[in-house]
Amino acid sequence: xxxxxxxxxxxxxxxxxxxxxxxxxxxxxxxxxxxxxxxxxxxxxxxxxxxxxxxxxxxxxxxxxxxxxxxxxxxxxxxx
Numbered sequence: 001x002x003x004x005x006x007x008x009x010x011x012x013x014x015x016x017x018x019x020x021x022x023x024x025x026x027x028x029x030x031x032x033x034x035x036x037x038x039x040x041x042x043x044x045x046x047x048x049x050x051x052x053x054x055x056x057x058x059x060x061x062x063x064x065x066x067x068x069x070x071x072x073x074x075x076x077x078x079x080x
Contacts, residue, residue, distance in 0.1 A: 001067055004070065007063070015059055016059070026044040026047055027044075027048070029043070029044035
């Protein structure tokens with residue numbers, strides 16, 4: 001359990017900064033209404049949505065799943 005907390009706290013800032021810079025960089029494309037925005041906007045919205053979902057999964061869901069898996073005893077090698 002301690003390893004999960006340490007790992008999550010070490011990776012928190014790099015993941016957050018990557019998602020934040022991507023979202024801020026693509027935000028003008030996502031809210032643009034000028035010429036050519038009908039091509040740029042869907043791409044930017046998909047990338048921003050993917051970065052937000054990656055942020056949630058990597059920072060909150062994966063540590064919880066790791067801690068749940070770590071609680072289960074490992075099967076011994078001789079048993080199926």
